[in-house]
Amino acid sequence: MRSIEWQNGAVTMIDQRLLPTTFQMLECAECEDVAEAIRDMVIRGAPAIGAAAAFGMALAAQRSKARSRNDLLSDLHAAAETLRAARPTAVNLSWAVSRMMACAEEETDPAAIRDTLLQSAQALADEDVEINKQLGKHGAALVQDGDTILHHCNTGALATVDYGTALGVIRTAHEQGKEVHVLVDETRPRLQGARLTTWELQQQGIPFTLIADNAAGHFMRSGRVDIVLVGADRVAANGDVANKIGTYKLALAAQDNGIPFYPCVPTSTIDLSLSNGDEIPIEERPCEEVTRVTYQGQAIAPERVNVANPAFDVTPHRLVSGIVTENGIAYPPFTLNLRRMVERSSKTGRLTEIERGQ
Numbered sequence: 001m002r003s004i005e006w007q008n009g010a011v012t013m014i015d016q017r018l019l020p021t022t023f024q025m026l027e028c029a030e031c032e033d034v035a036e037a038i039r040d041m042v043i044r045g046a047p048a049i050g051a052a053a054a055f056g057m058a059l060a061a062q063r064s065k066a067r068s069r070n071d072l073l074s075d076l077h078a079a080a081e082t083l084r085a086a087r088p089t090a091v092n093l094s095w096a097v098s099r100m101m102a103c104a105e106e107e108t109d110p111a112a113i114r115d116t117l118l119q120s121a122q123a124l125a126d127e128d129v130e131i132n133k134q135l136g137k138h139g140a141a142l143v144q145d146g147d148t149i150l151h152h153c154n155t156g157a158l159a160t161v162d163y164g165t166a167l168g169v170i171r172t173a174h175e176q177g178k179e180v181h182v183l184v185d186e187t188r189p190r191l192q193g194a195r196l197t198t199w200e201l202q203q204q205g206i207p208f209t210l211i212a213d214n215a216a217g218h219f220m221r222s223g224r225v226d227i228v229l230v231g232a233d234r235v236a237a238n239g240d241v242a243n244k245i246g247t248y249k250l251a252l253a254a255q256d257n258g259i260p261f262y263p264c265v266p267t268s269t270i271d272l273s274l275s276n277g278d279e280i281p282i283e284e285r286p287c288e289e290v291t292r293v294t295y296q297g298q299a300i301a302p303e304r305v306n307v308a309n310p311a312f313d314v315t316p317h318r319l320v321s322g323i324v325t326e327n328g329i330a331y332p333p334f335t336l337n338l339r340r341m342v343e344r345s346s347k348t349g350r351l352t353e354i355e356r357g358q
Contacts (some may be wrong), residue, residue: 001161002129003048003073004055006122009062009096013043013057016158020199031060031079038086038093041190045159046233047128049175050092053083053268054121061080061114071112076101076117078345089242089312091271096124125161131266131326132163139169139229139264139324145178147226150254152185154196155231155264157187166229167200174206182208183225186218187244189289189309213246217253228254232263232323236253239317239334240277245310251319262326263315267345270338275353277314287310 011028017040017073018024026042029032034056037043043052060079075323080097087093103120107113143149153159156167164171173180182201187193194210201208211219219225228250236240241247241263257274274280278287287307293300301307323330327344330337 001101002125003045003158004043004051004125004161006055006058006118011052011059012281013037013052014158015042016044016196017042018020019109019158020195028056028059030063031056032082034059035082035086040084042193045154045346046090046092047132047160047165047266048158048230049087049090050096050268051161052123053086053093053096054100054124056083057097057104058114058117058121061117066110067181068110069110069113073104076104076113084354087283089283090269092233092266092268094270099124102199128161128266129163132160132165132168133172134326135165135264135266135324136163136172138298138311138326138328138333139166139262140172140176140178142227142260142262142322142324142329143169143173143178143180146180147173147178148181148183149183150183150219150228150250151197152193152216152227152230152247153187154192154200154230155229156197156200158196158200159231164200165231165266165324166262167197169229169264171204171350173335174204182206182217183216184208184210185213185244185250186210188213189285189293192244193208216250220253220257220259224258225254225257225259228261229258230261230263232265232269233312234274234280235263235265235276235323235338236277236280237270237272237335237338239320239323239330239332239338240280240299241315241317241320241323242277242280242282242312243315248313248315248319251315253269255350256318260321261315261319263320263327264325267327267342270325270342272339272342277316280314282313283311285311 015026064075156164183192231241327341
């Protein structure tokens with residue numbers, strides 16, 4: 001099933017905070033509920049956040065009591081600001097909100113705006129699934145039979161509407177009959193690897209081993225990793241990649257050991273307006289995410305300890321072997337080739353029937 005859907009006039013999503021022990025859907029009846037779900041990581045992963053923002057805009061239009069076009073657009077602008085503020089690093093969020101506002105501003109009648117936004121949100125969700133499958137096909141060409149793949153955070157169906165980005169590549173390789181094994185970083189402090197990636201791999205029957213984050217370098221140095229696949233929340237025009245905290249260290253270790261390092265992203269995650277990664281805003285998460293972790297039932301840190309908790313880090317493009325997208329794999333020079341990937345998506349709008357595999 002999909003991580004997020006429109007059902008009975010509301011937005012429903014898998015509550016990822018409860019996995020792997022409890023599978024439960026959360027219903028959002030208001031746009032503010034969607035923003036809170038994004039902020040509190042009920043739903044997470046750049047593509048999934050983008051879809052949530054799109055459905056949040058559709059929900060805002062449905063709930064607005066405005067009778068005129070101008071009043072409705074005013075309500076939608078307010079909703080857009082609420083959603084954009086939920087999480088600053090993932091560019092898919094602002095991309096989806098801007099796409100929905102553009103659709104709304106093309107219409108002249110309030111009823112048409114409401115209908116268009118709902119249809120556009122559903123189309124964005126449907127496109128995400130097809131894009132991920134196409135991305136998976138391109139990325140699977142990098143994976144050889146018998147490979148051990150190091151993976152960080154969660155990039156599967158839970159991080160998208162369905163199928164996944166980096167985990168979608170692994171899933172495609174597995175479906176092609178390749179025997180692969182995944183080393184899953186636990187991904188502190190919220191443990192998306194331990195809680196979510198392992199759960200997804202179990203559902204798909206893909207062999208894996210969970211490792212502590214700090215063990216990744218050991219496995220690379222000892223020759224037990226063939227390729228590193230990660231996702232991303234924003235990619236700058238020069239190929240600098242913002243991803244879950246800890247990714248930069250993986251890229252350094254991969255380069256030192258001659259291991260290819262590939263972020264896997266839809267072109268909607270590429271932000272050509274930013275020249276390099278220094279311009280990417282890095283979200284600072286609450287200190288409780290670090291201090292509330294326990295060991296043998298006891299808090300791991302003393303009370304009132306100072307905490308820094310950046311959610312993402314930036315991997316410089318010099319450490320990146322290539323960037324897998326739905327339009328192919330971008331290799332250096334990234335400034336040229338990432339733009340080509342984005343422009344191809346802009347020209348085609350949606351995937352062609354051939355790219356959909358039909």
